[in-house]
């Protein structure tokens with residue numbers, strides 16, 4: 001739509017969950033992170049991924065990470081399949 005606004009990213013990081021099954025003593029989720037124990041809704045995730053692929057170029061990959069452990073996300077497989085589908089389009 002606006003090709004001049006199209007950006008090229010090497011990587012894009014998305015925090016899909018703040019859930020983690022570890023309990024590190026230094027974890028900021030305990031007192032300094034207000035979004036503890038939340039997982040992104042699939043609808044919002046799909047909207048973000050569609051926006052990224054429709055409006056920008058991702059050279060390498062979409063990374064799941066941030067404050068939580070992405071492997072604790074119950075939607076992880078669905079998210080991976082969705083990203084794969086969007087990359088193929």
Ligand code: SF4
Pocket residue numbers: 020021022023024026027028029067068069
């Ligand atoms: S989010 Fe990171 S720092 Fe916090 S408990 Fe999990 S692994 Fe440890």
